[in-house]
Amino acid sequence: FLDVVVQVEGREFPCHRAVLATTPYFKAMLSSNFTESSSKVVHLRGIDSISFSKILDFLYSGKIRIGKDDVQDILQTARMLQFDTILQYCWEFIQDNLCPANCLGVMRLADMYGLSLLKKSARNMAVSNFSDVTQGEDTAAEFLSLSPQGLLDLLRDEDLKVRDEDDVVTSVIRWLDQVPENRQTAILKILPEIRLSRVRVSVLQKLESHPVIRESAECLAKITAAREKHLLGTRVVGEDASSPRRGTSDNLAIIVGGWKAVTKQHPYYRQYRIIVQPTPLKSIICLDPDSKRYYHVSNIPTPVYGYMSVASAEGYLYVTGGRVQPLVGHGPHTAPSRQAFRYDFSSDTWLRLPDMPAGRAEHQSVVVDGKLFLVGGDTDATSLKTMDCYDPEEGAWIKVPLLPTIHSPS
Known part of the structure; x- marks a missing residue:
């Protein structure tokens, strides 16, 4: 018979003590000297009632439906109730739906709940898709709210997947634009993680002119020195500064030179055009x-x-x-x-x-x-x-x- 009522956010859930006791949390609560061990009503605070309802259904039926909209609430509730089976289901669901658009949020979530394997998977996703993660419209909010330490952790990864170091600088500039007054100290640690010798002069100039950079004499000096060495045809001193990241794409198809056809209208057949003197091309295209x-x-x-x-x-x-x-x-x-x-x-x-x-x-x-x-x-x-x-x-x-x-x- 139903011998206890669990109250969550004002909702009442009639339950069997024996069923609740199959979870470590309720087993400890109902079989100890806690007041709840003999009480007819158990109050749970800080728990989402909808998530608790789903977990309770699982205790009775062995089935639970997890979706993108409620997985975080279910995860939080399962963790508070020490329900490892549900935690595993949530972990697997998030892992299966991991993508560049949500990996930064998953990193924070996994870190919050101590899910080390999930955090590693999310971090690998962010590192392998850095340009998409940091510059995509649907990922901008997650990236721009990244903590200084979170950004540093990504930049320090040797396998950071970027087309070139310009992508790194472009992303850092966007990050600095978000609440710049709170990021002046962070840039002193972030700048050394950028391979300045691998950044084009035009991109260096954009970084050099950023207000956060201009307020730091130390940062300004480093960027100015790198830009001047570029113009002189020399490299920035230091092994790390001059070597590309392992994750930098070095697989390029390069199209050099060739001809551009110059045409004019046929003098008699106006619907046709004829090729006249071709023009040589100076352009270089990379794929x-x-x-x-x-x-x-x-x-x-x-x-x-x-x-x-x-x-x-x-x-x-x-x-x-x-x-x-x-x-x-x-x-x-x-x-x-x-x-x-x-x-x-x-x-x-x-x-x-x-x-x-x-x-x-x-x-x-x-x-x-x-x-x-x-x-x-x-x-x-x-x-x-x-x-x-x-x-x-x-x-x-x-x-x-x-x-x-x-x-x-x-």
């Missing part, structure tokens, strides 16, 4: 397959008409040789170029390297031990058996042995 985003970087200083070679390593992109005259036939009209350029991803700047020893087109290039090697190709319709090498430390092309055989396009 990040992870985020499925295209984006432009600074144009190459001089257009290359084709047949150049491209190599990348250690945050640099090398573009060498190719044809430098319009493609009007063959031979002398398409003279091979001696030009060589190096693009610095961290500063979004191009550097004109010393001219190559000889013009070269349709060749291959590769970076080995920091040195750029050019192999094969031709010059003025003559296949080359030489191999050129550029040493960045020397800032010059150095001699290397001849190739044993002649290599045409490699």
Whole structure:
């Protein structure tokens, strides 16, 4: 028979003591010297009545319905009642519905209730989707309300998944904009976690001009120094500052040069257009397959008409040789170029390297031990058996042995 009434938020729930005693909380309450052990009415405070009703139904039926709108209330009630089975169900539900839009909130929730495995999963989700988590419209509120320590924990993770360090700075700027007067002290700890040498100058300037930064002479000096070193073509001193994060996307497809078709209306058939003199392109387009985003970087200083070679390593992109005259036939009209350029991803700047020893087109290039090697190709319709090498430390092309055989396009 029903021998006790549990009162929660003014609602009364007639129950069996024996059923309630299957939970550690009620077992201790009803079988000890507490007043409730003999009372006909038990008052519970600080508990949601709807959640308690669902948990009570579970005690009698073995079934419970958990949804996105009530999982947190059920979790809180189950924890207060020391109901481990329901806690496990809530944990599994949250885990199954974890996504970039809610991972920061789940991190806080798991930390509040001591759910270490759930917190780890939520943190991994935030680290693996940092750009979406910090810049998405549906996640902005969670990120902007993140505590300084919470932000630091993410930034200190070597596996932080970002397209580049610009994403980190953009996110920090947005975070600083939210209640900036409360974040002046925090920036002193946050700034050292940013790889300043990996941030483009234009983004550094935005950070440098932020009111919170301008009120800190120490922060302002660090950013100004990093920007000036970028402009001088040097790197910020310090291993951590100059190395990319392990989570930084280094899987890029890079489109260099080419032609843009210039058309005009056909003189007789007005519905058609005809191609006239093509225009060479100086633009560089990158595709990040992870985020499925295209984006432009600074144009190459001089257009290359084709047949150049491209190599990348250690945050640099090398573009060498190719044809430098319009493609009007063959031979002398398409003279091979001696030009060589190096693009610095961290500063979004191009550097004109010393001219190559000889013009070269349709060749291959590769970076080995920091040195750029050019192999094969031709010059003025003559296949080359030489191999050129550029040493960045020397800032010059150095001699290397001849190739044993002649290599045409490699």
